[in-house]
Amino acid sequence: MSEAPVGRRERKKAATRQAIADAALRLFLRHGYDRVGIRDVAEAADVSTTTVFKHFSGKEALVFDEDRDREAALVAAVRDRTDGQGVLDALRRHVLDVFLPVASDPRAGEFSDLVNSSPDLRAYAERMWTRHTDSLAEAIADEVGADRDDPACRALARFVLDVPTLVRDRRDRREAVEAIFDLLDRGWAER
Structure with a gap:
């Protein structure tokens, strides 16, 4: 069509x-x-x-003008994944394919400095991600056959949405993303 x-x-x-x-x-x-x-x-x-x-x-919305597109892309990563691909693998692929190029853009540091320069922008960014938690958690729940308010689906959504913040200042962002998704996939093991 x-x-x-x-x-x-x-x-x-x-x-x-x-x-x-x-x-x-x-x-x-x-x-x-x-x-x-x-x-x-x-x-x-x-x-x-x-x-x-x-x-x-x-x-604040002027700074985050692609908010709706990002939310739709996150949900699509879960709903439109390839046959046999798990939800977690689809989200890992989405973060690697979408976030890493954005974070590597030479203007990313300037944008981060802008957001960090204003308490209003920092608070808006946090609220924006929180809003995405609901839609991403519902998409995950739908795909795995869980209730839409399932705490494990909400936790996974929230963890995935925190990945950009957690790896933003890392020298090797790809390695950091992989480590976080490995933790989500295998669970915590004492080192």
């Missing part, structure tokens, strides 16, 4: 959203998150403040 073509209106909305996000990030990186207001972002993107709020729920 082929997807319906995206209409001009949807393309224009997506382009406007991207222009706003790009302008916001440029301003935040140049002047600091706390020194830039929504009006500044709207002016830089050549839109009204009303338009900014049509596309983003608030100032």
Whole structure:
């Protein structure tokens, strides 16, 4: 089945959203998150403040403009895995294929510095990941035939979502990701 073509209106909305996000990030990186207001972002993107709020729920959301896409990709990693591939292996592959390239981007350090420079952004990032816990845990539960509020599914989702934070400052991120997933796969053994 082929997807319906995206209409001009949807393309224009997506382009406007991207222009706003790009302008916001440029301003935040140049002047600091706390020194830039929504009006500044709207002016830089050549839109009204009303338009900014049509596309983003608030100032913090401007920094994390790919939040919905990341959540959908996490759920898809579980639901669309190949035949015979376990949930944990699918999540490991997703983290290795998606997170590692993002973390290796030369701009990643600058973005991390931006987030860490503001208590509001750090708190928003934590809430954002917590929101993903629910949808990822439900997808895991559905796939393994567990109740949607199963604590083991919630724990696995939360552990997976914490991987980027746990390995962010590691010299060899791939090795660190593999070690965490090995722990999730085999359990803790006294060293």
